[in-house]
Amino acid sequence: MKSYAMSNGDQMPALGLGTWKSEPGDVYKAVRSALSVGYRHFDCAYIYQNEQEIGAALHDAIMTGEVNREELWITSKLWNTHHGLSDVRECLQITLKALQLEYLDLYLIHWPVAQQKDVIFPEDGSGLISLSEITLEETWRGMEEVLSEKLTRHIGVSNFSTKKIDRVNQTAKHKIEVNQVELHPLLQQKELLEYCNEENIIVTAYSPLGSRDRIAQMKADDEPDLFKIPEIVDIGKEHNCSPAQVLIAWAINRDTVVIPKSTNEARLRQNFEAADIKLSLEEMSQIDQLDKHYRYVTGAFFALPGSDYTVANLWDEE
Numbered sequence: 141m142k143s144y145a146m147s148n149g150d151q152m153p154a155l156g157l158g159t160w161k162s163e164p165g166d167v168y169k170a171v172r173s174a175l176s177v178g179y180r181h182f183d184c185a186y187i188y189q190n191e192q193e194i195g196a197a198l199h200d201a202i203m204t205g206e207v208n209r210e211e212l213w214i215t216s217k218l219w220n221t222h223h224g225l226s227d228v229r230e231c232l233q234i235t236l237k238a239l240q241l242e243y244l245d246l247y248l249i250h251w252p253v254a255q256q257k258d259v260i261f262p263e264d265g266s267g268l269i270s271l272s273e274i275t276l277e278e279t280w281r282g283m284e285e286v287l288s289e290k291l292t293r294h295i296g297v298s299n300f301s302t303k304k305i306d307r308v309n310q311t312a313k314h315k316i317e318v319n320q321v322e323l324h325p326l327l328q329q330k331e332l333l334e335y336c337n338e339e340n341i342i343v344t345a346y347s348p349l350g351s352r353d354r355i356a357q358m359k360a361d362d363e364p365d366l367f368k369i370p371e372i373v374d375i376g377k378e379h380n381c382s383p384a385q386v387l388i389a390w391a392i393n394r395d396t397v398v399i400p401k402s403t404n405e406a407r408l409r410q411n412f413e414a415a416d417i418k419l420s421l422e423e424m425s426q427i428d429q430l431d432k433h434y435r436y437v438t439g440a441f442f443a444l445p446g447s448d449y450t451v452a453n454l455w456d457e458e
């Protein structure tokens with residue numbers, strides 16, 4: 141498995157199992173299957189509300205000697221309710237307890253959005269807190285603290301624009317190591333990727349398959365289907381592989397980390413095997429032409445009346 145070197149020499153595997161939308165009841169089996177297929181990287185988050193079951197699967201696999209902790213790469217994410225300097229540790233500790241781990245490999249600020257502590261999903265502006273009140277710099281100081289306490293080996297962000305990364309890094313003692321964002325052929329984010337490469341930030345691609353299993357309220361009626369893009373289908377035929385495998389191979393061929401989600405054993409095996417597919421320069425440039433700057437995860441759920449969050453200022457795109 142290809143991996144990327146962090147500044148301390150740790151290697152982040154290029155492919156991980158996404159666990160957003162993996163239901164409790166399914167995710168234990170998915171994680172055990174993934175481990176037996178060879179996955180060593182698992183992408184988790186407090187807000188996915190399934191970390192306890194993932195923890196049970198990791199624990200059982202470690203106890204049976206199938207894998208040891210040092211071979212695993214476990215990422216999790218700070219929820220928006222815990223952006224205050226003294227709250228970061230609390231959220232991380234809930235995650236560590238659920239995952240039955242002593243430390244994470246990577247902890248990310250999930251969104252550049254702060255919420256009231258008792259509001260898990262805001263329904264109106266009163267559940268949100270302005271970034272001028274709890275600043276991203278303050279949250280990052282909390283992240284630096286848990287890093288120095290060795291509760292995580294690395295720290296980073298998710299859903300951050302170049303502008304927000306730059307703002308945090310200006311005052312950071314420990315610079316951002318990873319940015320996890322939505323990436324697929326219809327949202328290639330070339331400038332963001334270039335910027336992150338220059339700043340030695342590893343980029344992780346989420347929703348690489350278009351996250352078709354999102355709840356209806358999060359989906360647009362006329363959403364494009366990545367699996368039906370003719371160029372993707374044709375490249376798949378050329379390699380005797382599925383469109384999903386082409387999408388995963390594309391992400392790894394352009395040197396990003398990718399975290400496709402599946403709870404189905406055959407599909408998660410197929411996704412794992414896609415890491416070895418080499419696309420030609422011509423195929424890469426064909427896919428390069430498909431960019432439409434199309435987001436499946438728009439962030440509109442944070443652009444609530446009565447708050448100062450908008451879709452435009454979330455992504456810093458006017």
Ligand code: A2P
Pocket residue numbers: 158346347348349350351352353382384385399400401402403404407408410411
């Ligand atoms: P399932 O979990 O039943 O396999 P994303 O990673 O972009 O969030 O996409 C996840 C969605 O893609 C889920 O609905 C998942 O379903 C589906 N999926 C994952 N792998 C494949 C695959 N190889 N072929 C088709 N669909 C897939």
